[in-house]
Amino acid sequence: MLCSTLISLLLTAVAVEAWRFLNWxxxxxxxxxxxxxxxxxxxxxxxxxxxxxxxxxxxxxxxxxxxxxxxxxxxxxxxxxxxxxxxxxxxxxxxxxxxxxxxxxxxxxxxxxxxxxxxxxxxxxxxSNPIFRRLVGGLIRFEGEKWNKNRKKLNPLFHLDKLRDMVSTMQKLCEEILDEWSNKVPTNGSPGDIDVFPYLPDYTGSVVKRTFSIISELTLLANQAQPFSIPGEQYLPTKKYRRANAIENELTHTFTNMIQERLKKRNTREINGELDLFDMFLDELNEVDTKDKKDHAMVIHEIIQQCKLFFMGGYETSSNLVTWTIIMLAVHKDWQDRAREEVLQVLGNKNKMNADDLGQLKILNMVVHEVLCLYPPSIExxxxxxxxxxxxxxxxxxxxxxxxxxILLHRNPKIWGKDVLEFKPERFAEGVLKAANGHASFIPFGWGVRNCIRANLAVWETKVFVTLFLRRFSFEISPTYAHGPLVSLNM
Ligand code: HEM
Structure with missing residues (x-):
């Protein structure tokens, strides 16, 4: 009797699942x-x-x-x-x-x-496909009340006032790369050939350099997978998923170590000065009862997700913006000359640049806006x-x-005019609204409540890099360069 009940329960469960699958x-x-x-x-x-x-x-x-x-x-x-x-x-x-x-x-x-x-x-x-889901965590994936609470908490960290202090850090990172490039060009004034793109993630990206290569590998795996999820596919013991699991474990390990080290430093008061983004995440730990192991583990898991997002994620979008700006200035030498002239006027030989200097670079501002319009790093x-x-x-x-x-909204001639596909930074001379003939159609960082929380920082990073690059180099497209832009999964 028990046996036949079990069998009929099992058959019902199988039938329900089969129906669900057929329905899906x-x-x-x-x-x-x-x-x-x-x-x-x-x-x-x-x-x-x-x-x-x-x-x-x-x-x-x-x-x-x-x-x-x-x-x-x-x-x-x-x-x-x-x-x-x-x-x-x-x-x-x-x-x-x-x-x-x-x-x-x-x-x-x-x-x-x-x-x-x-x-x-x-x-x-x-x-989306399960490998891509491993790449992205934290705020960008949250919904509802959880998103609301997180966004409110993080918003103040990305206000312009907070970012002002970061300009000198950006300058330092940038000068390191430019020094390396200087060593690559001949000293007799003849041109050198440098592939700039591979250097840029070091600048726009992580504090954890080791994670770059494995994140790139995970991105590659995600790009190779089909764009939708088949239920349960991540549990199959395929080579792709075994590698994705290993990478995820390594990331978890890296960030768990980072968290423990920082907590130790905080406990022994080795950190003085301003708390950073990482400390903000760690403060969440204080909000849970540390005796409750389950809660504690969940918070650590969430901190790791936020770390994945803010210390590694998005670097590709930012470095794409720097790269496109450099490419466009290399192609449009008149704009390169104008931008350099302004940079020299504003900065001269000044050693340390600051946020006010950035505000004075009107030509560069127009150029970056035009690049964001024609080549938005997030195309959709x-x-x-x-x-x-x-x-x-x-x-x-x-x-x-x-x-x-x-990308198509940014190319609509009814909004931007017939010359929409021409590189014309001057359209942004009087702001984004005028550029789009009164339409609020410039949305490279999204729109509304879920717009890019890091937009200001991404623009500042680009301006700092290009400013210092312009001050030290004159550049054009290498004769060996083949133009082949492509889309990779990003945020
Ligand atoms: C030029 C560089 C970047 C561009 C063009 C860009 C673009 C965007 C866009 C279009 C959105 C809105 C997406 C949507 O509505 O679904 C977005 C959201 C977001 N971006 Fe960026 N992004 C850039 C760099 C970054 C970087 C480096 C980070 C840091 C990890 C980042 C973090 C975020 C987050 C957390 C959100 C979600 C905000 C929320 O849902 O409340 N972005 N970004």
């Missing part, structure tokens, strides 16, 4: 497709499990197979499938990321609603619909993904 893989996507099409949205028909994944991978491979011209539009290269979908189906369209439809939101006002209504539209980390923002909802004229079922292609 087939019935739900088909239902969602019907709803989207009934509103005039167009896209390919759903194909079992992979959706548009195969075609997307092929078209990326093709697009990345050859370099482009330095003045060519990067849009179609870095978003080839999206460009093709929009071309084929128009602005009201969608594509398939595995079994989920992804709707393009092209209207700037709707984009802002999506970015601001953070309770209805969640970040899409929870449904995505969300997932938490509960069925309406958005403008659309009704969106729960689980629909939304793509907000920032």
């Amino acid at each position: 893989i087939w019935f739900q996507p088909k239902r969602m497709e019907k709803i989207l099409r009934s509103q005039g949205l167009k896209g390919n028909s759903y194909r079992f499990l992979f959706g548009d994944a195969k075609e997307t991978a092929l078209i990326y491979k093709e697009s990345y197979s050859k370099p482009i011209g330095i003045n060519d539009d990067i849009g179609p290269r870095v978003m080839p499938f999206i460009s093709k979908t929009l071309e084929t189906f128009g602005d009201r369209s969608f594509m398939w990321v595995g079994p989920r439809p992804l709707v393009f939101i092209m209207d700037e006002e709707l984009m802002k609603v999506v970015m601001n209504k953070h309770t209805s539209f969640h970040k899409s980390f929870k449904i 923002v995505s969300r997932v619909v938490e509960e069925e909802t309406s958005l403008g004229e659309f009704y969106l079922p729960k689980g629909t993904m939304l793509m907000l292609p920032v």
